[in-house]
Amino acid sequence: MNASELRALQTPLILLLIIVALGAGLIYQLDQTLVTTKRELSLQQNQMREARTRLQKSGDEKDIIVRYLPSYQYLQRVGFVGDEQRLNWLEGLRLSNLQTQLFGVQYSIGSQQPYAFASELEPGQLALQQSVMKLNFQLLHEGDLMNFLAALGKQGAGFFSVNQCRVERLGTGGSIRFQPNLRVDCDIAWITLRPSSPGDKKS
Amino acid sequence: MADKLLFSVSASQVSSARWLGGRLGTSTVFENSEAGFAAFKEHLAQEPNLPAHMIVDAVEEDYRFESLPHSFGSDRGEMIARKLKQHYRNTQYCNARIQGRDPGKRRDDRYLFCALTNPELINGWLQEIIERKLPVAGIFLLPTVSAQLIEKLKLKQTNLLVVSIHGAGLRLSFFRDQQLRISRLARIDGSASQAIKNYAEEISNTRLYLHALRVMTLDEHLSVLIVDRNDSLKDLEQTIGRDNPNIECRRLGRQEIISSLGIAAPALDSSSDALYLHLLGPRPPDNNLAPANVTLGYRQHQIRRGIHALTAVTVFAAATWCAITLYQIFDARIDTESAKRQTVDLQRQYQEATLQFPAAPTTAENLRRAVEISQKIGATTRTPEVTMGLVSQALDSHPQIVMKSFAWKYGTTEVEGGREGNQAPAAAVPVVPLPNAPAGAKRKESALVEGEVRPFRGDYRAAIDAINRFAETLAQQPNVAEVRVAKLPLNISPNLTLAGNTTDSREQAGKAEFTIILVMKPAA
Numbered sequence: 001m002n003a004s005e006l007r008a009l010q011t012p013l014i015l016l017l018i019i020v021a022l023g024a025g026l027i028y029q030l031d032q033t034l035v036t037t038k039r040e041l042s043l044q045q046n047q048m049r050e051a052r053t054r055l056q057k058s059g060d061e062k063d064i065i066v067r068y069l070p071s072y073q074y075l076q077r078v079g080f081v082g083d084e085q086r087l088n089w090l091e092g093l094r095l096s097n098l099q100t101q102l103f104g105v106q107y108s109i110g111s112q113q114p115y116a117f118a119s120e121l122e123p124g125q126l127a128l129q130q131s132v133m134k135l136n137f138q139l140l141h142e143g144d145l146m147n148f149l150a151a152l153g154k155q156g157a158g159f160f161s162v163n164q165c166r167v168e169r170l171g172t173g174g175s176i177r178f179q180p181n182l183r184v185d186c187d188i189a190w191i192t193l194r195p196s197s198p199g200d201k202k203s
Numbered sequence: 204m205a206d207k208l209l210f211s212v213s214a215s216q217v218s219s220a221r222w223l224g225g226r227l228g229t230s231t232v233f234e235n236s237e238a239g240f241a242a243f244k245e246h247l248a249q250e251p252n253l254p255a256h257m258i259v260d261a262v263e264e265d266y267r268f269e270s271l272p273h274s275f276g277s278d279r280g281e282m283i284a285r286k287l288k289q290h291y292r293n294t295q296y297c298n299a300r301i302q303g304r305d306p307g308k309r310r311d312d313r314y315l316f317c318a319l320t321n322p323e324l325i326n327g328w329l330q331e332i333i334e335r336k337l338p339v340a341g342i343f344l345l346p347t348v349s350a351q352l353i354e355k356l357k358l359k360q361t362n363l364l365v366v367s368i369h370g371a372g373l374r375l376s377f378f379r380d381q382q383l384r385i386s387r388l389a390r391i392d393g394s395a396s397q398a399i400k401n402y403a404e405e406i407s408n409t410r411l412y413l414h415a416l417r418v419m420t421l422d423e424h425l426s427v428l429i430v431d432r433n434d435s436l437k438d439l440e441q442t443i444g445r446d447n448p449n450i451e452c453r454r455l456g457r458q459e460i461i462s463s464l465g466i467a468a469p470a471l472d473s474s475s476d477a478l479y480l481h482l483l484g485p486r487p488p489d490n491n492l493a494p495a496n497v498t499l500g501y502r503q504h505q506i507r508r509g510i511h512a513l514t515a516v517t518v519f520a521a522a523t524w525c526a527i528t529l530y531q532i533f534d535a536r537i538d539t540e541s542a543k544r545q546t547v548d549l550q551r552q553y554q555e556a557t558l559q560f561p562a563a564p565t566t567a568e569n570l571r572r573a574v575e576i577s578q579k580i581g582a583t584t585r586t587p588e589v590t591m592g593l594v595s596q597a598l599d600s601h602p603q604i605v606m607k608s609f610a611w612k613y614g615t616t617e618v619e620g621g622r623e624g625n626q627a628p629a630a631a632v633p634v635v636p637l638p639n640a641p642a643g644a645k646r647k648e649s650a651l652v653e654g655e656v657r658p659f660r661g662d663y664r665a666a667i668d669a670i671n672r673f674a675e676t677l678a679q680q681p682n683v684a685e686v687r688v689a690k691l692p693l694n695i696s697p698n699l700t701l702a703g704n705t706t707d708s709r710e711q712a713g714k715a716e717f718t719i720i721l722v723m724k725p726a727a
Contacts, residue, residue, distance in 0.1 A: 008503050012510040019514050023521030030528040037535040044542040051549035058556040064567040065560050071574040072564070081573055117646065120583065121576045126569060128576070142595070142609075146588045159577065161584040164612040191580060195569050 075193075079158040084112060084131060084192050092157030097137070100147045103180050105137040115191055123193070130189040132163070138180030142167065145184055163187040208253045208337060209483055211345070211476035212325050213260040213371040217243060218474035221250070222484040227466060230474035240327065247335045254501055255337045256487055257329070258479055260345040260369055262388045263321030265291070268418075270311040273304065283314070291318040296325075296342055296492035302382050315383060317344055319492055329497070338504035341491040343483065345369075346376040346386035351482040352430070353381050355464055356455070360426035362419050366406060366439075367430035368393055370475050373402055375409045377418065384418055393435075403442040410450075429454040432471060432478055583646070587611035589682065590650045590723060597676040604673045606654040607716075617649040617722060647684070648723035656692070656715035663693040666715035674719050682723050690718035 006013075054061075072081065079085035086109060097105050115121075115128035139145055149162060165186040209227070211218040217239070220230040231246055233239035267290060274282055283299045291297040297318035305311040319325070325342065332339060349365055363378040369388070376386035389405045391398065406427060413419050427443060429436050431454050440454040461468055466481040474480070491498075563570060590611055598604055612618035656666040670688060678686040692715035 005499070005503060009506055009510065012507050012514070016510050016514045016517070019517050019521075023517055023524075027521060027524050027528070030525055030532065034528050034532050034535070037532050037539065041535045041539045041542065044539050044546065048542045048546040048549065051546045051553065055549050055553045055556065058553055061567040062556075062560050064571050065563045068567070068570040068574045069561055069563050071577075072570045075573060075577050076564070080577055117583075121579050122572075123576060124568070124572050126572055126576065142591060146586065146591070149586050149588075159580055161580065161613075162586050163614060164610070164618065165587050166608065166610040168608040169606070193573055193576060195565050 078156045079192065081193050083194070084129070084190070085158055086131075088155075088157040089133065089190055092152055092155035093135075095155055096148055096151035099151045100144055101140075102144060102148060103138045105135055105148075107136075108134045109190075110134075112192075115189070126193050126195055129192050129194075131192075132187055132189050133160075135184070135186040135188065137184055138170070139167075139182040139184055140180060142182065145182075145186075159191045160188045161191060163189055206251075206253050207340065207484070208250055208255045209258075209480040210255060210328070210332070211258040211260060211474070211480055212328050213369065213476070214262070214324060215370045217328055218476045218480065219243070219246060219250075220470070220474070220477065220480050221253070222480075225485070227470045227477065227481045227484055229470055230477050230480065232474050240331075243328065244331055247331055247337070250335070250337070252337060254340040254504060255332050256340050256483055257325065257332075257342045257493075258345050258348055258476065258483055259296075259319050259325055259342060259492070260371055260374065260388065260476065260479075261319060261321060261324050262371065262390065263319065263324060264344055264386070264388070265316075265318045265320050266346075266383070266385045267316040268302075268313065268384055269316060270305050270313050273310055273312050279312075286314075286316065287318075290316055291320065294318050294320055294322050295494045295497075296322055298490045298492050300490050315490070317347065317490055317492070319344065333497070333500065336500065338501035339493060339497050340501040341487050341498065342493040343488055343490060344386070344492065345374065345476075345479055346383055347488045347490040348479045348483050349374075349376055349430075350378065350381075350383050350488060351486070352428075352464075352478075353378055355482070356428075358426075358428065360451075362423055362425045364406065364409060364425060364427045365430060366402070366427055367432070367478075368402075368436065368475070373405055375406065377409070377413055379418065385413070385416065387412075399436070399438045399442055402436070402439050403446055406443060406450075407447060410447075424449065424451065426451045426453070430460070430478065431456055432460055432475070433457060585613040585646075585648055587648075587650070590648055590721065593677060593680050593683065594650065594652055594721070597673060597680075600676055601669065601673045603656055603658070603669050604654055605657050606652060608651075608653045610651040611648065612650075613648050614646050617647075617720065618651045645725040647725040650721040650723075651689075652719045652721065654717060654719075656717070659692070659713075659715035661713075663715070666692050670715075670717045670719075677719065677721055683721060684724040685720075685722040687720045687722075688717060689720050690716070692716060 075081040079088050089109070090107070093105050093107060096102075110132045112129050112131045115130040118128040121128065137148070139148075145165065145167065152160070165184060168183050170181055170183055206224070207222045209220050209222055211230075213235075215235055217233045217235065218230040219233070221228040233243040233246070269286070271282060271286070287297050287299060297316070299314045299316045302313045302315050305313060319342070329339065329342075346365075349367075352365065353363065358381070360378075361380055363381075365374075365376045365378065367374050372388050372390040373393075374386065374388050377384050387409070391401050391405060395401065410421065410425060414421050419425070427450055429439055429443075429452065431437070431439075434457045436454060437456075440452050443450055443452045455463075457468075457471070460466065460478060461471060464478070464481065466478060470481065471477050495502075565573075587609075591609065594606070594609065598606060610618050656669050659666055670691060674686045674688050677683060692713075
């Protein structure tokens with residue numbers, strides 16, 4: 001078929017090409033719309049399932065709230081849940097020092113960081129943070145260390161975990177006067193917890 | 204069956220009819236004259252743009268039956284083209300069709316060559332059709348069309364002579380084994396009083412002619428089919444039967460033509476060639492005489508139709524696809540709306556249910572998890588109390604051991620320090636081998652005890668024994684995983700130089716210091 005013969009078929013060929021192009025474009029556009037619509041449907045169905053599950057479990061949810069709310073409120077009060085309560089920690093240190101009749105406690109608190117062992121606790125949407133406090137104080141005898149840590153725990157200043165301690169004997173020359181015989185360096189981690197997203201909070 | 208225009212051209216007239224919806228319309232006949240030609244031109248102007256098929260009924264025709272070497276493809280095409288050129292130099296309206304193979308050893312192909320040897324007969328008419336831009340599909344000799352008659356009537360005679368009256372004269376077509384072998388048009392005046400007798404004589408002569416051509420012998424049985432479209436040849440059947448006892452004669456009368464071939468009576472009566480136009484309508488024969496330049500318009504017409512069909516199919520397929528997709532979109536949107544409504548309803552029900560809940564600062568899940576985490580922290584935190592207690596008990600049973608410092612650590616790695624001076628071989632008192640701590644390993648308690656043996660008067664053996672006994676006492680505790688003496692008063696390793704004096708003076712004996720590392724078993 002030569003050029004002139006092809007020219008005679010130009011119009012139907014152009015029409016065919018236009019139809020094919022239009023058809024392909026339309027099909028592509030509709031397919032894209034279908035994909036988007038199906039995605040929206042899937043999303044909406046997931047939301048519906050979640051809403052249904054949530055409704056079905058609303059009874060359990062109420063039981064959980066009733067059961068755990070007092071403990072949670074206690075944790076809020078002691079400063080475990082929510083923002084860091086450094087003033088409470090220092091007040092706790094001061095009171096513990098008085099109660100155990102130590103010779104004063106020197107402290108330094110590092111910046112807040114994610115809790116190193118959070119994965120052991122499966123926190124989910126909750127964020128666990130820690131601030132390491134370095135303590136340096138002197139003791140009359142070894143038993144005072146445990147008395148001091150126990151007293152600090154009972155102050156209700158927050159949750160802490162003892163990372164490490166070092167006790168060294170001071171050279172007192174064997175005197176039996178009321179004076180420090182041991183020097184202690186301890187690292188303790190004050191642990192706090194808070195929901196990661198403000199949207200979690202119920203209205 | 205596609206609609207088409209049918210023409211039959213003879214020396215005396217042209218018949219034109221439409222083939223519409225599988226039926227032949229009434230023919231219009233034009234005389235071969237200037238007036239007829241002008242009328243034909245006007246007639247064409249009113250015809251729809253349909254493919255044109257043309258029958259030629261002329262004396263100036265030629266049929267050759269020839270055997271050629273068996274060949275394929277382009278070889279065959281070249282050979283046939285060469286033969287056609289050789290046989291028919293003066294006409295472009297020629298054709299060759301294979302009709303089987305010779306029974307001989309060579310198995311040659313048998314061809315029927317046919318041609319219209321006087322193109323002038325149709326050129327004028329054809330030119331008008333082409334100028335009218337009607338696509339010319341084919342030009343066929345009338346006998347090749349009449350082969351369809353045999354097929355339709357299911358005639359099985361070996362030697363069959365089909366006889367019919369046309370405007371140009373008496374047409375005699377011979378078929379051997381239902382395949383056209385030869386045909387001739389005898390110009391006999393049908394209006395003469397002796398017409399029937401003349402026809403009968405022509406048939407007898409044709410038999411002799413066939414014998415002369417060695418197409419059949421006189422001994423062979425011959426069947427004659429008289430196509431009598433207007434019942435004017437009733438006597439001819441009797442005449443042939445009387446004059447030629449060895450000829451089987453059958454007349455196909457008007458009524459039988461109408462009933463057995465399905466042609467309408469008005470259409471049949473409208474032209475002497477109407478029957479052949481009717482036979483041409485459904486399926487043209489293969490012997491198309493039209494050269495490529497004549498059928499160019501038809502090829503374009505076919506391609507255009509193909510493109511239009513493809514366009515229609517594309518439109519249909521696209522429309523179907525789009526309709527299905529639109530339905531799916533519509534369906535999915537209805538489902539989405541339904542899911543939205545249900546979600547809103549479920550959320551409303553949930554909100555109503557939560558009104559019964561005690562006021563809580565966060566979700567129930569967060570409440571539960573926060574409390575559980577606090578409990579886990581309480582369960583997993585450690586203080587030096589247990590380890591200090593173990594060391595204190597061991598010191599009570601070993602009064603010669605004096606502790607100078609105590610370090611404790613709760614982590615994934617052991618407590619550091621105590622690795623200087625007279626280091627003892629590693630794992631001096633192993634209790635349980637401790638596996639290497641991988642990343643994410645459990646935390647464990649470890650302690651480092653630094654002390655000395657008092658009193659020490661230079662008896663290293665006794666001092667080391669005392670330290671080892673102290674370490675063994677620690678290792679016997681159930682919570683202890685491992686006890687290592689990290690440093691001894693004297694390093695007795697053969698890899699190192701050892702120097703000192705053996706005086707008994709307490710002041711000169713130095714100190715028997717040691718370091719012990721204690722590792723507790725990890726919390727369960």
